[in-house]
Amino acid sequence: MATTLPPYATTGQKIWYYGFRVFCGLVFFYLIFPILIVIPLSFNAQDFFTFTPEMLRLDPEGYSLKHYKDFLGANGDYSWLQAFSNSLIIAPLATLLSVSLGTLAAIGLSQPHVPFKRQIMALLISPMIVPLIITSAGMFFFYSSVSLQGTLFGVVLAHAALGIPFVIITVTATLSSFDTSLTRAAANMGADPVTTFFKIQMPLILPGVISGGLFAFITSFDEVVVVLLVGSAGQKTLPWQMFIGLREQISPTILAVATILVVISIALLTTVELLRRRSERLRGMSPG
């Protein structure tokens, strides 16, 4: 496969070249279409999940903010807003916990000569691999026995454990390109290890830490199985509400919620991409 088609290409080569691109285009369409389609649908004035004739005619009558108003409690139902605020409490707490512990451990694991490094890494990444239903069933049994089941703290603890692998992966990746002679230079000039960490190492690995934190945040913000089993009525998060809504009577408010979540993920993706490009540029790996 060539990047550009040479002028002497045969018909067969041309068919192959364009066919390949059309196929890839269709796959890209398949990837992005379901995510983007919810955005126009969420402005539907009717309670339908498809485009109404008015919408197709681009008639303003066909569009409204009805579903967004319902999300904000215009119909007297504040459960969505309540769920949203629960999510906004749980996710940052879980992120804080996994980022602080995870960064510390990633620094430890990046030292030369760590005993059992492979085993420790395998253990720390396993929450990402073990199916969520198993993790949450186990957490239900164990947290019940220590009276954490059905508490906010229990859910935060569980979500923090799920976020750990992402922090470990991103921070160790950033640390692998960290020049350790910088910390030695700082120590040489009389800085103690804590000062060295905050003044030298932390600013340089910060992009990795933030990316890891965003991954941990989205993991908690998007998690539903653990909340179903470990949480109780007091910890209904946004995904919980969506899951219940989708399983039972599917309400069009979900379209508005989905759109809000898509916007949030676009914002997070942009942040992570900018951070990645910045650190690549600093390391001279990318043309910018």
Add this chain to the structure above:
Amino acid sequence: MADTTTDGPMLAADGTPLKQSLARALRRQKIRALMLTAPLLIFVLVSFIMPIGSMLMRSIQNTAGTEYVPDILPNVVAELEEWDPTTGELPSEAAFKAMIIDFQVAFENKQHTQLGRRFNYETPGMSSLFRKSGRKVSRMDVAEITDAKAALLDVDEDWGNLQYWATIKANSGYYTSSYYMAAFDAERTIEGVQMKDPDQRIYQKLMLRTLWLSGLITFCTLAIGYPVAWLLADLPLRTSNLLMILVLLPFWTSLLVRTSAWKILLQEQGVINDIWIALGFSDRLSLINNQLGVVIAMTHILLPFMILPLYSVMKTIPPSYLRAAKSLGATNTTAFLRVYFPQTTPGIGAGALLVFILAVGYFITPELVGGADGTFISNRIYFQFSTLGNWGLAAALGTIMLAVVLLLYYVYDKLVGIDNVKLG
């Protein structure tokens, strides 16, 4: 210059032998690294490993409610020890008497229904027997009973069911294998452990379906992800970075959003069916609540996990290799099959294993778009757990699934290395 040669080992600045000094420095480094890792290890141990451990324990503990069965029925267990169900005779008079005594205590502690439910998991009918007998047995006066067997049979003739007593005897220990038997579709009969009738082997069917659908989804992601990754690796960096956003956006979008989008798109009155009708077809397609819906939605959801590892491997293959092959006379097909494809196998292995591992454990998508014949083993575990309340069976099924996933994880670590997992 002559006095620089000294006898004995080389010394460090503080006078200790250099070897010793270096060993001490290395040890200190190791300790420091472990100290930095320790808080997280303890955290993961408490919040993640111990829960998994307690699930493993659940799958073998013989409990009814919060107590062990032999602690609720101590006298019955002792009396049944000598009894052999294969003789075809009911247990002794003493065993019936012991049952009345233990049952009365259990009734007092409101444990008799839980006990009945526990046995019912293995032998249907026992739950109602225990529940119905509750009040009548509790009113008996043990001291006055001369024929305990007759008294119990008088309460409910099901107390004469040999199978019921055999089940009680088989589950008289603190640990039981009955949940695993159930998970493998075996059952205990008086003649011993037997497989259930082939049409009743629901868990085997579900496990095979989970593996088959996960394999199919892995194949689909590979089939459509491979060309895309190739294109991305081949395009100039600026263009491919832009197109990469189309891969990464789904990766970052909430799983529930993607699943609900598919649920909305695929439903009978959804966008895809409306387009289908608008194209002139008369029958609406049934795209949801079946296996087709699960494959469509999960291939979409897991596709980035295939494209990203493939891309990072393809990126390292110099394009000049293909050109060299062609200039040496290879056709396009030969050049691809013998030069390009073999070099991408690490990426295929990494992507396929990751997608398969993730697919096997999927719960939300099959639950929402799978309907009756598109559910996975996870859904059954959740159903056992939340609706039927058979935690032991849920734990046993979970343990089996965990074993499969950990085996795949081990293979993944050997082939790819977990420190090579890349995110975005």
